[in-house]
Amino acid sequence: MISYNFAYLDEQTKRSIRRALLKAVAVPGWQIPFGSREMPLPYGWGTGGIQVTASVIGETDRLKVIDQGADDTTNAVAIASFFKRMTGVDITTRTADATIIQTRHRIPEHPLTENQIIVYQVPQPEPLWRLIPERPVAMRAHALGDYGTMYVKLYEDITRFGRVASAYEHPVMVGDRVLMSPSPIPAFDNPKMDRMPALQLFGAGRERRLYAVPPYTSVRSLDFSDHPFHPGRADGTCTLCGSTTSYLDEIIMDDQGTRRFVCSDTDYCSERQDAKEVTP
Amino acid sequence: MSILLQATGLNKRFQNIDALDNVSLTVSRREILAVVGESGSGKSTLLATLAGLQTADAGRITYYGGDRPWDIGDMDEMQLRRLQRTQWGFIHQNARAALRLDVSAGGNIGERLMMNGARNYGDIRETAARWLDEVEIGRERIDEMPLNFSGGMLQRLQIAATLVTSPELVFMDEPTTGLDVSVQARVLDLIRNLVHKLDVATIIVTHDLGVARLLADRTVVMQGGAIVEHGLTDQVLDDPQHPYTQLLVSSVLPS
Structure with missing residues (x-):
C-alpha cells in the first residue's frame, strides 16, 4: 500500500509554503501569495490553516486544534484526527502543553509562550476587500500605506452601533505599517495579538494568501481618538x-x-x- | 490674477486617434474655465489628464498651489494622491459610481477627511452635517444610505464629499448631464454659489453651452483633440470666430 507523506503534503509543497512563510515573517502582516493545494476538505473549513500547520509540524510536536474556542467541535475534531493519522503526533487539548495550536475564531485564554506557534484559519485575508473590491487597487493602498479608507467602516460601525464594534475581524495595524485582518476572531482577542511571545501564522486556502506576525510585534486595533477601541x-x-x-x-x-x-x-x-x- | 494650473503641449494618442493634440491652457485662481465640444472631441481626456488620472504622452502640467510649483509628471504616486484629495477635487458625471451607496451620507462625506488623516469621529460627523446643510440635503439625513437618494441629491452629495476639504481646484466632468432639466438648474445654482463662496478654481467639461454661459469666466472650444478657440465666455459664445464654434453656437435651440 502506498502511504501518504508525513503531514499529507509532499516535501516540495511544504518547502514552497515554508518559503512563503519566511517572507511573511520578514514583512509582518504582509499578504504573501502561495500555491494553495487541493485538500481533502472543502474551502472554508480551514484548508489554509491545515497547509500552514502541515508545513511547520514535526514528529515531536504536540498539536491542539480549536474551533470557536472548543476542542470538541466538528471542524476541530476532524482536523485533529486528520493530523493524528497523517503525522502520528500527539493531540492535546491543553493550551499550555501544545507546541502548535491551529485555531478558527479564537485565541486561547491561556497566554501563549515563545515555544508555541498559533496558526489561524483565514477566510478573507484582505482587510480592505469590502471597501476596495479591486485587488490591484487594494494592493496599491498597502504598498503606499494609504489606509484612510478603512476608517469608513469604523465610522459606519459607530454610527450604527454607537461604538467601534466590529464584534469580530476588527482590523489591526501590524508594526505600525501594514493593515491586517486578524481573521474572524472576536475583538476581545485582538489585544492578545499585541507583542505576543508566540509566532502567529495565518493561512487562507481559497484566497491563496498567507501572512504572519513574528513574536513581540506590535499589533494595534484601529479606532478614533474620541471612540477608543473597545474589546467587547x-x-x-x-x-x-x-x-x-x-x-x-x-x-x-x-x-x-x-x-x-x-x-x-x-x-x-x-x-x-x-x-x-x-x-x- | 495669478496662474494656478498651467498645461503646455499636451499630447495623447489612443491607437490612431489624437485624443489630445498639442493642448495648452491655463487656469487662474478663483477662475471658472469651461471646456466645451462635441462627444469625442477630447474634453474628458483633457480633464482626466489635467487631474492626474491618466498620463499624457507628451507635455507638462504645472500646479502653482500650496507652497511651491509642482510638476505633475514628476510627483510620486503618494504625493499625487495627497494633492488630489486635499487641494484638488473631481466631480464625476455619474454620482452613483463615485459614491459608496451602501455607506451613509455622513460616511461618504467623511471618507475624504479620513483619507486625509482625520481620526476624531465627532469632528468628522459635525463637518459632514455642516456640509449636508450646505448642499441643501439637510443634516437630519446624515445617517441615510444614498441608495435612496434622487439623482440630484446624489450629485449634491458628491459635491459635498468633494468640497469638504476646501480644495483650491475642482475638476467637473459633465456634472449635470444625467439630471432632469429642473434639477440641473438647482445643481448648477449650487455649484455657482459654492464655487464663489469658497473661491475655488474650477475646470468644467460640458457639451451644454448654457452651462458654460451660466458658470464660466472663460471658455475653450475643442474639436478633434485640439483647442480651436478660447476666450472670455461671452466673447466666445456671442462672437464665435472659428467655423466649428459658430456651428456649435448656432445649433443651440432657441429658448
Whole structure:
C-alpha cells in the first residue's frame, strides 16, 4: 500500500509554503501569495490553516486544534484526527502543553509562550476587500500605506452601533505599517495579538494568501481618538467555572429565553473547574 | 490674477486617434474655465489628464498651489494622491459610481477627511452635517444610505464629499448631464454659489453651452483633440470666430 507523506503534503509543497512563510515573517502582516493545494476538505473549513500547520509540524510536536474556542467541535475534531493519522503526533487539548495550536475564531485564554506557534484559519485575508473590491487597487493602498479608507467602516460601525464594534475581524495595524485582518476572531482577542511571545501564522486556502506576525510585534486595533477601541465581552459570568474575565458564549436554555453564559475556551474552563474540585 | 494650473503641449494618442493634440491652457485662481465640444472631441481626456488620472504622452502640467510649483509628471504616486484629495477635487458625471451607496451620507462625506488623516469621529460627523446643510440635503439625513437618494441629491452629495476639504481646484466632468432639466438648474445654482463662496478654481467639461454661459469666466472650444478657440465666455459664445464654434453656437435651440 502506498502511504501518504508525513503531514499529507509532499516535501516540495511544504518547502514552497515554508518559503512563503519566511517572507511573511520578514514583512509582518504582509499578504504573501502561495500555491494553495487541493485538500481533502472543502474551502472554508480551514484548508489554509491545515497547509500552514502541515508545513511547520514535526514528529515531536504536540498539536491542539480549536474551533470557536472548543476542542470538541466538528471542524476541530476532524482536523485533529486528520493530523493524528497523517503525522502520528500527539493531540492535546491543553493550551499550555501544545507546541502548535491551529485555531478558527479564537485565541486561547491561556497566554501563549515563545515555544508555541498559533496558526489561524483565514477566510478573507484582505482587510480592505469590502471597501476596495479591486485587488490591484487594494494592493496599491498597502504598498503606499494609504489606509484612510478603512476608517469608513469604523465610522459606519459607530454610527450604527454607537461604538467601534466590529464584534469580530476588527482590523489591526501590524508594526505600525501594514493593515491586517486578524481573521474572524472576536475583538476581545485582538489585544492578545499585541507583542505576543508566540509566532502567529495565518493561512487562507481559497484566497491563496498567507501572512504572519513574528513574536513581540506590535499589533494595534484601529479606532478614533474620541471612540477608543473597545474589546467587547458579554457582561456575565461563566456558569461552569465562574470566570468573570474570559470570553463567553451565550446559550439559550429553553423557549422562555432563559440564558446562560459559559466560557468559549473549553480548555480554560475545564482547567478552572478541575482546580476548584481540588481546592475546596 | 495669478496662474494656478498651467498645461503646455499636451499630447495623447489612443491607437490612431489624437485624443489630445498639442493642448495648452491655463487656469487662474478663483477662475471658472469651461471646456466645451462635441462627444469625442477630447474634453474628458483633457480633464482626466489635467487631474492626474491618466498620463499624457507628451507635455507638462504645472500646479502653482500650496507652497511651491509642482510638476505633475514628476510627483510620486503618494504625493499625487495627497494633492488630489486635499487641494484638488473631481466631480464625476455619474454620482452613483463615485459614491459608496451602501455607506451613509455622513460616511461618504467623511471618507475624504479620513483619507486625509482625520481620526476624531465627532469632528468628522459635525463637518459632514455642516456640509449636508450646505448642499441643501439637510443634516437630519446624515445617517441615510444614498441608495435612496434622487439623482440630484446624489450629485449634491458628491459635491459635498468633494468640497469638504476646501480644495483650491475642482475638476467637473459633465456634472449635470444625467439630471432632469429642473434639477440641473438647482445643481448648477449650487455649484455657482459654492464655487464663489469658497473661491475655488474650477475646470468644467460640458457639451451644454448654457452651462458654460451660466458658470464660466472663460471658455475653450475643442474639436478633434485640439483647442480651436478660447476666450472670455461671452466673447466666445456671442462672437464665435472659428467655423466649428459658430456651428456649435448656432445649433443651440432657441429658448
